Amino acid sequence: MSGFDTIIEGVLLGGVYALFALGLSLIFGIMRLVNLAHGDLILLAAYLVLSATTALGLPLAAASLLVVATMFVLGFVLQRLVLERVLGDDILPPLLVTFGLSIVIQNGLLLGYGADSRRLQAGAFESSSVTLAPGLSVGLAPLTALVTAIAAVALLQLIFYRTSLGRAFRATADNPAIAQLMGVNERNVYAIAVGLSLAVSVIAAIVFGIRASFDPSIGPARLLYAFEAVIIGGLGSLWGTLAGGIVLGLAQAIGGRINPEWQILAGHLTFLAVLMVRPRGLFPARRT
Amino acid sequence: MSVESIAVPASREECPAGVPVWQIRVGTRLSRIAAVAGIVLVVALAALPAIASRNLIQDLIFVLTMLTLAQLWNVLAGWGGLVSVGQQAFVGLGAYALFAGIVMAGLDPVAAIPLAGLFAALIAALLGPLLFRLEGPYFAIGSWVAAEALRLICAQFKSLGGGTGMSISPAELSQMFGLKTVQALLGLRPAAARDVLVYWLALLLAVLVTLGIYAFIRSRHGLALAASRDNAAAARSVGVRTARIRHLLWIAVAFATGMVGAVVYLQKARISPDAAFSVTDWTAYVIFIVVIGGVRTIEGPMVGVLLLWGLVTYLAQYGSLYLVVLGTLAILIMLFMPRGVWGAAARRWQWQLFPTQRWLGRTSGTS
Numbered sequence: 001m002s003g004f005d006t007i008i009e010g011v012l013l014g015g016v017y018a019l020f021a022l023g024l025s026l027i028f029g030i031m032r033l034v035n036l037a038h039g040d041l042i043l044l045a046a047y048l049v050l051s052a053t054t055a056l057g058l059p060l061a062a063a064s065l066l067v068v069a070t071m072f073v074l075g076f077v078l079q080r081l082v083l084e085r086v087l088g089d090d091i092l093p094p095l096l097v098t099f100g101l102s103i104v105i106q107n108g109l110l111l112g113y114g115a116d117s118r119r120l121q122a123g124a125f126e127s128s129s130v131t132l133a134p135g136l137s138v139g140l141a142p143l144t145a146l147v148t149a150i151a152a153v154a155l156l157q158l159i160f161y162r163t164s165l166g167r168a169f170r171a172t173a174d175n176p177a178i179a180q181l182m183g184v185n186e187r188n189v190y191a192i193a194v195g196l197s198l199a200v201s202v203i204a205a206i207v208f209g210i211r212a213s214f215d216p217s218i219g220p221a222r223l224l225y226a227f228e229a230v231i232i233g234g235l236g237s238l239w240g241t242l243a244g245g246i247v248l249g250l251a252q253a254i255g256g257r258i259n260p261e262w263q264i265l266a267g268h269l270t271f272l273a274v275l276m277v278r279p280r281g282l283f284p285a286r287r288t
Numbered sequence: 289m290s291v292e293s294i295a296v297p298a299s300r301e302e303c304p305a306g307v308p309v310w311q312i313r314v315g316t317r318l319s320r321i322a323a324v325a326g327i328v329l330v331v332a333l334a335a336l337p338a339i340a341s342r343n344l345i346q347d348l349i350f351v352l353t354m355l356t357l358a359q360l361w362n363v364l365a366g367w368g369g370l371v372s373v374g375q376q377a378f379v380g381l382g383a384y385a386l387f388a389g390i391v392m393a394g395l396d397p398v399a400a401i402p403l404a405g406l407f408a409a410l411i412a413a414l415l416g417p418l419l420f421r422l423e424g425p426y427f428a429i430g431s432w433v434a435a436e437a438l439r440l441i442c443a444q445f446k447s448l449g450g451g452t453g454m455s456i457s458p459a460e461l462s463q464m465f466g467l468k469t470v471q472a473l474l475g476l477r478p479a480a481a482r483d484v485l486v487y488w489l490a491l492l493l494a495v496l497v498t499l500g501i502y503a504f505i506r507s508r509h510g511l512a513l514a515a516s517r518d519n520a521a522a523a524r525s526v527g528v529r530t531a532r533i534r535h536l537l538w539i540a541v542a543f544a545t546g547m548v549g550a551v552v553y554l555q556k557a558r559i560s561p562d563a564a565f566s567v568t569d570w571t572a573y574v575i576f577i578v579v580i581g582g583v584r585t586i587e588g589p590m591v592g593v594l595l596l597w598g599l600v601t602y603l604a605q606y607g608s609l610y611l612v613v614l615g616t617l618a619i620l621i622m623l624f625m626p627r628g629v630w631g632a633a634a635r636r637w638q639w640q641l642f643p644t645q646r647w648l649g650r651t652s653g654t655s
Binding site for chain 1: 422437441608623
């Protein structure tokens with residue numbers, strides 16, 4: 001059964017990576033912005049939830065709602081005050097600003113919380129498991145991560161294709177100038193997109209923070225996993241991103257099973273292999 | 289429209305006397321003064337070990353190697369539009385190739401430095417076609433992934449210390465080319481003489497790389513590169529082979545970056561995958577130097593590295609706070625002074641020490 005266990009483990013891990021990737025994919029799709037601080041913002045969210053549960057003593061659910069709201073506002077303000085000024089034809093300024101932000105957040109967290117590993121406490125939930133079949137039980141927390149990822153993709157798809165906000169997103173992504181002529185407030189659409197991206201990242205942070213311990217230095221690795229999931233899955237498709245996360249999770253789980261030192265490396269090499277064989281990803285969006 | 293229909297005489301000889309012609313100028317009077325001052329400065333820096341303390345020499349090794357890395361990143365990202373966040377890959381590869389050359393092949397450390405550069409260039413040549421499949425901003429993270437993969441691969445080599453790294457004993461470095469001469473010349477102990485030798489290598493690299501980039505940017509290939517960055521389709525339509533020029537630049541930058549990595553780790557004599565492939569040390573600082581000094585100028589990285597050196601002296605003891613301050617400074621500069629400190633000053637006072645812009649001016653044909 002150990003081979004099968006590895007596959008289950010990989011698929012569940014993929015749920016977390018897909019959650020990392022959704023926020024990154026969202027703002028790239030809408031505003032062509034690659035947010036190099038994405039991983040560190042996930043870490044910031046995890047630490048905010050940690051503070052809300054420990055310092056404020058809130059239950060996890062209430063803390064999560066509070067931090068989702070906080071991060072949404074932070075994203076909105078970040079776009080309006082900072083990112084908006086550097087978006088343009090030149091790709092250098094937004095990359096450099098978000099890279100600077102990544103270093104600032106990472107070292108700010110180090111100053112505020114220290115280098116120790118932390119973990120979000122979720123009580124009995126962390127260690128309980130469900131039996132799917134005789135002899136096959138799955139941890140409840142990892143399973144919840146995957147289910148959450150699927151739900152998040154479904155919800156985002158719903159927002160994108162069934163609401164007026166989603167229509168504004170898609171219109172702005174296609175042609176910001178014409179979208180503006182049609183009465184879409186481009187600045188607000190972008191700000192909401194960044195806010196939404198960070199709000200989704202909070203979900204990723206919570207799911208990740210319950211499963212594994214974290215410290216301020218691991219933000220960039222989260223960014224790389226998110227990015228790999230997006231590229232493996234194929235640009236422009238949220239379901240593809242979910243699949244990309246699962247492929248990455250599987251690669252890491254299988255690599256780690258062969259040799260624990262190869263876990264992360266196997267993920268990176270899979271990414272490079274996909275880039276070599278299918279540069280547009282495994283499930284690219286069909287061009288219309 | 290044919291070229292002839294634009295009334296620009298092909299050469300001075302064809303031009304009738306007295307008719308004004310358009311002329312493209314790059315040099316300025318200040319730049320000729322700067323060239324002389326630059327030569328004096330380099331000679332002075334080369335002679336410095338005769339009087340300087342070992343601490344100053346070590347500081348200057350840091351300044352010169354960071355300057356070289358910053359110039360290289362500036363030409364790659366600023367002029368070339370290849371915004372790499374993975375240049376630590378080539379520092380690390382150069383460093384590991386140096387250690388492998390010394391420990392496994394018994395090479396002379398100085399001879400191993402260009403080989404380390406070649407090794408970095410070889411890996412860059414292999415990675416380039418893959419990473420160039422990622423458009424624009426995605427190339428940035430792609431290069432970072434490649435650097436991480438290479439770090440993890442280097443950590444697999446048990447003979448080079450695996451994940452924890454290794455040191456080279458002073459005895460292995462005592463027979464290094466030129467070391468005895470430096471010892472005799474300056475009357476130094478082997479460890480101090482090695483610092484001086486590394487300092488000279490770092491100075492040589494900094495001068496060669498800076499002049500090389502300067503000449504490249506001023507050449508028609510530099511113009512072709514800038515055109516590829518600004519509008520690849522338009523550049524291709526006038527005959528610029530955009531993919532080839534970017535790939536060659538990527539490999540050349542990796543070659544020089546690998547040599548810098550080898551020089552840095554020859555001085556440290558201790559290596560580990562986490563340090564040699566550190567994104568903070570070899571890419572974040574480098575980007576901050578270029579951004580603060582001024583992107584797309586030769587002078588910018590020089591100003592930036594001196595500012596960084598000043599900040600290190602006052603803030604390095606605070607560790608993380610130092611990086612928070614640097615990062616915030618870089619963001620603010622990007623927002624409010626996107627040309628950087630040097631770029632803003634140059635624009636304000638028309639300074640051009642290493643002019644790379646082309647000025648179109650009218651001169652009299654008889655001049």
